[in-house]
Amino acid sequence: MRVAVITLVAGRHRHLALQQRGLAASDLAPDHYVVITLDDPGAADVLQNQLPAPDVLPLSWEGRQLPLAAARNAGARRALDNNADLLVFLDVDCVPGSTLLSRYAQTARHGALLCGTVAYLPPPPPEGYRLGALPDLASPHPGRPIPADDEVLTGGEHNLFWSLSFAVTASTWRLIGGFCERYAGYGGEDTDFARVAKSRDVDLWWVGGAPAHHQHHPVSRPPVEHLDDILRNGAVYRERWGSWPMTGWLHEFARLGLVHHDPVTDDWSRCAPWARARHGDK
Numbered sequence: 001m002r003v004a005v006i007t008l009v010a011g012r013h014r015h016l017a018l019q020q021r022g023l024a025a026s027d028l029a030p031d032h033y034v035v036i037t038l039d040d041p042g043a044a045d046v047l048q049n050q051l052p053a054p055d056v057l058p059l060s061w062e063g064r065q066l067p068l069a070a071a072r073n074a075g076a077r078r079a080l081d082n083n084a085d086l087l088v089f090l091d092v093d094c095v096p097g098s099t100l101l102s103r104y105a106q107t108a109r110h111g112a113l114l115c116g117t118v119a120y121l122p123p124p125p126p127e128g129y130r131l132g133a134l135p136d137l138a139s140p141h142p143g144r145p146i147p148a149d150d151e152v153l154t155g156g157e158h159n160l161f162w163s164l165s166f167a168v169t170a171s172t173w174r175l176i177g178g179f180c181e182r183y184a185g186y187g188g189e190d191t192d193f194a195r196v197a198k199s200r201d202v203d204l205w206w207v208g209g210a211p212a213h214h215q216h217h218p219v220s221r222p223p224v225e226h227l228d229d230i231l232r233n234g235a236v237y238r239e240r241w242g243s244w245p246m247t248g249w250l251h252e253f254a255r256l257g258l259v260h261h262d263p264v265t266d267d268w269s270r271c272a273p274w275a276r277a278r279h280g281d282k
Helices: 013-024 043-047 068-081 100-107 131-136 170-176 189-199 224-241 247-255 273-279
Strands: 003-009 032-038 054-059 086-090 094-096 112-115 118-120 165-169 203-207 212-214 259-262 267-270
Touching: 003 013, 003 068, 003 100, 013 032, 013 043, 013 094, 013 131, 032 043, 032 068, 043 054, 054 068, 068 086, 068 170, 086 100, 086 170, 100 112, 100 203, 112 170, 165 170, 170 189, 189 203, 189 224, 224 247, 224 267, 247 259
Parallel strands: 003 032, 003 086, 032 054, 112 203, 118 212
Antiparallel strands: 086 165, 094 212, 112 165, 259 267
């Protein structure tokens, strides 16, 4: 089985370097390491003269929204053009555990969407993370199933899918059809991807022994800097599937007086400035 690893980068070079080191320490070397750089020419310098040797695919984008769906599709096309049998997607923040690739390869089947566990790491020390210490720094996220290392849990809930770390065979990718490129910026494209997978009878499998370690970076809760992305992508999802994704964030935005929900039309919209000022203390 020819295994391709696909990641996107727009900054976070320190994270990218540790991911590459993690892949180099894997018990199964990737046959192809596709790195899509989104207006980030400096990323190639981070990877230069290191293993696994990267196949850097530069992409330019316009506007303020990162084209995450389109970039993942471009990475998959590059991997498939190089005869990949298994596509493994890792966010740039994610460092693969030593057995992640081998477990994905062992369990891969047509018609299965494979997800390993992800552990969210604490902030690194000043000298950075030590690769060998990562498994002891954090447990897998409790919001997802945590199978034993030799276990695969089939029949998973598709609404729990996350794109931080997942794998599909080439034939399964073609069956799903990739990510919908109407999504741009933060949120929605991964939920849509899983919904399409479910509609095409692609099962969700939680794969034990395929851990990824998510490197720390500051986040906002709720992610107010992505409010417009969430509203726009949420509306795309509603048009396609009849319901809103990311409702937890939407309700948090409403609590802050940033958005309004119309219960009659089920529309979410940005509040006018006067409404935000009026409701901002609630």
